[in-house]
Amino acid sequence: MSMERELLLLGLLQQQDMHGYQLHEFIERYMQSCVDLKKSTAYYLLDKLAKEGLILSSEEREGNRPPRQVYKLTPAGQAHFLNLLRQNLATHLPARFPGDIGLAFADSLPLPEIHALLQTRRSALAEALAAAEQTPPHTGSLQLLIEHQIAHLQSELAWLDGVIDRLGHTKPG
Amino acid sequence: MSMERELLLLGLLQQQDMHGYQLHEFIERYMQSCVDLKKSTAYYLLDKLAKEGLILSSEEREGNRPPRQVYKLTPAGQAHFLNLLRQNLATHLPARFPGDIGLAFADSLPLPEIHALLQTRRSALAEALAAAEQTPPHTGSLQLLIEHQIAHLQSELAWLDGVIDRLGHTKPG
DNA sequence: TTTTCCATGTAACTCGTTACATGATTTC
């Protein structure tokens, strides 16, 4: 499993014991900006971490709800978490921009069409930025992620505007 | 196959007929900022595109070199390419930041250590930026990708500096 | 009463990577 997903699950469990459903819900709600983790994948990974001895599960039940597997870090898990964390903090992972591929081939379309298409992209981007800016403030480190997202989207928007601006006065190749 | 990889291969072949080795080399050299495509994967995908009738292969040989499969777009491939291109240009694909996961859990380490680790990350980031800035200018649209990369890395660096700055005067939670 | 929520999981599948195999050819 990728080091990010591993770090994510161990990190959340290090803050608080949780069951799979709960973990997935939290990630979807508050961390969709940095990870995308499907429900089945979450369960699968928790199983795996348990088999590796990094977390322990214990069955709990509350009222008449379905029983849940609550996970907690083992000492080995805690140590592993800290190592992953150090590695993650010390590393810069370059981001990829799949949207650039289209730009690389934009010459294949007539200028007015490129312009219209990029305007559509711009709208989507601006909307994402507005959504991020309206996110209510969060506690501690989660707030950091939101601010990062905003800073990034602002930079993207400025860049895209520059591209659109220059579209008009390009010499045909 | 993901729409980006498909667009990438069709787009390159639309500009010029090429064989697998050549395609892979070009991508590695000039487009590593937006895609990572392994050699075997390139061959595999070309096969697949051929089976789908989007490209045609013909064997060529030059001197005593090993024979090569040179690919060219079919009319269907050309049409498909244009559709993918339109879709790509009109869409904003949100970027993910796996480096944020570590930040979300940074409270688990003592402040001086976080500081040191983030300084290491900063160095790597600054180096990537310097490398991007020293890239010799390219023709047409490829230049766009480089400029995007630079703008993005500058924004990332500014943000990271802000984070490091604020590290000192955080109240312990 | 139908839908949504809680809670977990399995089986089949796709995508992509790794590692390996081949073999001639040019460069050191």
Next chain:
DNA sequence: GAAATCATGTAACGAGTTACATGGAAAA
């Protein structure tokens, strides 16, 4: 003569997704 380059491919593997199955409880 050894290493790197050109050129293609296969087989095995791994990670992750999709679609599905289950079943009670709460909400509409």
